[in-house]
Structure formats: C-alpha cells, structure tokens
Amino acid sequence: MFERRSASRTLLNETGSISVDEHRSLPCIVYDRSLGGVRVALPEAEIVPDSFVLSLDASNEILVCSAVWRKAEEIGATTNGVSSLHPGRPAAREALQPA
Structure with a gap:
C-alpha cells in the first residue's frame, strides 16, 4: 500500500477534547499523531467545525487544527500551532477567535 503521509505517525489512543465553540467542548480519542497532523474519533464528528x-x-x-478529511466518527486534521498549557486553557478560546 502506498503511504501518502509526509511524516510517520505515532499511535496514541489518548483522551482529549475538541472545542466546538467558546462554551462547549466534546471528548474525543486521539488515535494517532504525526509531525503535521492528528486523527481523532468522536461520536459527534459532524458538528466539529x-x-x-x-x-x-x-x-x-x-x-490548532484544520480538518482535511472526515469519516463517520473520525476526523483527520493538520495541526497549525502547538501550545503547552495547564487545565483551564484560556488560550483555547482565543485560538478560535478570528485574527
């Protein structure tokens, strides 16, 4: 099988959450991650912007992610920026605001 990814991926199977808007986030599973992207799964993938x-x-x-593809309960996305923060994460809301 031909590999289309430019970077190898690391299997994670870790929990996370996706901020849908400034008031709501959805729990998800991060299946894998590469240098420039992630694959996440969640039951409500269709409502993720x-x-x-x-x-x-x-x-x-x-x-900060941009969806590239979607399947039933999965999203593949590129990652545009990374920050290490602690819970509470006010920067997450700021990242959703248009510049």
Missing part, C-alpha cells in the same frame, strides 16, 4: 482547537489530556498540549 473545519477549524478547531484540540486539547490533549496527557500532555496538556493545545493544537
């Missing part, structure tokens, strides 16, 4: 903020629970990282 094309640009979103992903918070990784284990590492307290926040990733």
Whole structure:
C-alpha cells in the first residue's frame, strides 16, 4: 500500500477534547499523531467545525487544527500551532477567535 503521509505517525489512543465553540467542548480519542497532523474519533464528528482547537489530556498540549478529511466518527486534521498549557486553557478560546 502506498503511504501518502509526509511524516510517520505515532499511535496514541489518548483522551482529549475538541472545542466546538467558546462554551462547549466534546471528548474525543486521539488515535494517532504525526509531525503535521492528528486523527481523532468522536461520536459527534459532524458538528466539529473545519477549524478547531484540540486539547490533549496527557500532555496538556493545545493544537490548532484544520480538518482535511472526515469519516463517520473520525476526523483527520493538520495541526497549525502547538501550545503547552495547564487545565483551564484560556488560550483555547482565543485560538478560535478570528485574527
């Protein structure tokens, strides 16, 4: 099988959350991650906007993401920026605001 990714991926299977808007986030599972992207799964994938903020629970990282593809309950996205923050994460709301 031909590999289309430009960077190898690391299997994670870790919990996280996706900020849908400034008032609501959805729990998700981050299946894998590469240098420039992630694959996440959540039952309500259809309501996630094309640009979103992903918070990784284990590492307290926040990733600004852009959806590239979608399947039933999965989203593949590129990561545009990374921040290491602690819970509470006010920067997650700021990342959703247009510049």
